[in-house]
Amino acid sequence: MDKIEHIGIAVRDLEKSNDLYAKLLGKSHYKMEEVLSEGVRTSFFEVGPNKIELLEATSVESPIAGFLDKKGEGIHHIAFAVDDIVAEMKRLESEGFKLLNKEPKLGADNKLVAFVHPKTAGGVLVELCQERK
């Protein structure tokens, strides 16, 4: 795995959180995007070589809605940049990690993504992210 690509943070109200994180980081978000397949609206902030991804649920079935209900707002996942997501998924599976999707899926920011179950990754939901070629 390469660098941390982004840290995903679950929020209840994206506009309010955009204002909060703009004050915290001293800069505005640079883009917003809806990802229908995940039931989320996102916004992105650049922090050096990494990003903060704010995530608001757009449906009750969204993983973010379930997380907010159980845990409230806060860090939801850590995403690592990888060069070859399929190879990395195979490697992690062979190491005993449980992948939450069989194949990479389309995420935000023109990336292919896959998730590792937090129960097999020390209580942390891990996302793999590959730039689409």
Ligand SMILES: CC[C@@H](C(=O)O)C(=O)SCCNC(=O)CCNC(=O)[C@H](O)C(C)(C)COP(=O)(O)OP(=O)(O)OC[C@H]1O[C@@H](n2cnc3c(N)ncnc32)[C@H](O)[C@@H]1OP(=O)(O)O
């Ligand atoms: C914007 C697109 C994309 C990107 O491009 O960056 C994204 O980031 S999308 C982000 C949202 N999508 C996802 O999170 C997809 C993967 N997530 C899932 O499949 C599910 O959320 C889950 C991780 C399998 C959990 O779902 P489920 O089993 O239905 O929920 P439970 O509440 O029953 O949780 C079971 C168990 O796991 C613990 N848990 C749940 N979420 C997290 C988390 N984010 N971090 C750490 N632990 C988590 C939860 O507490 C339960 O534990 P116990 O209570 O001890 O059983």
Ligand SMILES: [Co+2]
């Ligand atoms: Co993410």
